[in-house]
Amino acid sequence: MRLVILGATGQVGWQLVRQAPPSIEVIPVARQGTAVTLDLEDLDAIPQLLKTFRPDVVINAAAYTAVDQAEQEPERAQRINGTAVGRLAETMADLGGLLIHYSTDYVFAGTQSLPYRETDPPAPLNAYGYSKWLGEQAIAIHNPAHLILRTSWVYDLRGKNFLRTMARLAQTRPLVRVVADQIGTPTAAPFIARVTYQLLERWQADRSLSGLYHLTPRGSTSWYGFAAKIFDHLRTQGWAVAALEAISSSEYPTLAQRPAFSTLNCQKLEAVLGTPFPPWEVVLEPLLNQLDPQSVL
Ligand SMILES: NC(=O)c1ccc[n+]([C@@H]2O[C@H](COP(=O)([O-])OP(=O)(O)OC[C@H]3O[C@@H](n4cnc5c(N)ncnc54)[C@H](OP(=O)(O)O)[C@@H]3O)[C@@H](O)[C@H]2O)c1
Secondary structure (H helix, E strand, O other): OEEEEEOOOOHHHHHHHHHOOOOOEEEEEEOOOOOEEOOOOOOOHHHHHHHHHOOOEEEEOOOOOOOOHHHOOHHHHHHHHHHHHHHHHHHHHHHOOEEEEEEEHHHOOOOOOOOEOOOOOOOOOOHHHHHHHHHHHHHHHHOOEEEEEEEOOEEOOOOOOHHHHHHHHHHHOOEEEEEOOOEEOOEEHHHHHHHHHHHHHHHHHOOOOOEEEEOOOEOOEEHHHHHHHHHHHHHHOOOOOOEEEEEOHHHOOOOOOOOOEOOEOOHHHHHHHOOOOOEHHHHHHHHHHHOOHHHHO
16 A cells, blocks of 8 residues: 655654554655655645555645634635645545545534534634635545544644643743633644554445544543643653643634634544544643653753
8 A cells, every 4th residue: 555644744744654554655745854745835736746656545634734824824724725635635536545634623613512523514713724624625525535534732742732832831931821711622643643544444444434533532621721731740740830820712812713612522433443532631641751841942
């Protein structure tokens, strides 16, 4: 099996490259820093690359992920997260391969009180969420063999993410104020990669497997709750950490509006894989144990 991984330098893409089973031939692709490069804004380069390598599977972990910046350049976000995904889907439909693609909890408005299912209607509040929804729709239109995996609040020990930002602020500020009225589920990039390969294995056994799935650990918390876990860990390791204060979203204005509640119900994917997902705290723990607080400064 030949697998092209797009976004190979991103949080999820990097873990996908690391965790690829040895039986798979992997071609990592990024905008720069890989032997094969691709800028998704160069729409014609997408079919060119895929028709050169003719992969059995493409995993698209590349995306415009700057949620606030997307408010200022929504067309660019739509080009990368929507139009380019359409070209990917169209080409994979031609080639007859599988497209695995990631989407986001931010396609939802956050007005529900129960975790969102795949059948719940998207109603994005911000430009990033809208652009990712366009990508989902583009895949549905071209309809290659596909698996769309919506995930949320992605972090890892590398990259730009909440875990690393909080670990840095905990050590460099006297007080850190974090919003407590946005509820969702922190999801580690290594977990996403692991589950993706489990699902790919299922697809190899049953090629009729297709569609939209939610992929996060179980449970939920607020950004404040997530920060508190990180701060508690650093404290128990003997580090002097900042005071942590819970605030409301109105006290921390951002360009993009975010859903108040975007927990995803992952039962559909758990049923396919035949196993319940662990709670988010259990997924976080090994990463906290590997975190070198000085590496984030
Ligand atoms: N991060 C989150 O909290 C979150 C939440 C929900 C869903 N997701 C989804 O999960 C997936 C993976 O996210 P992630 O957190 O791993 O993202 P990430 O760390 O921001 O990585 C995104 C990758 O996309 C690449 N990229 C951006 N624009 C590109 C372009 N025009 N052409 C080619 N590559 C481009 C980036 O390359 P450069 O390094 O060159 O910029 C980077 O390698 C995405 O689909 C994202 O929408 C993420």
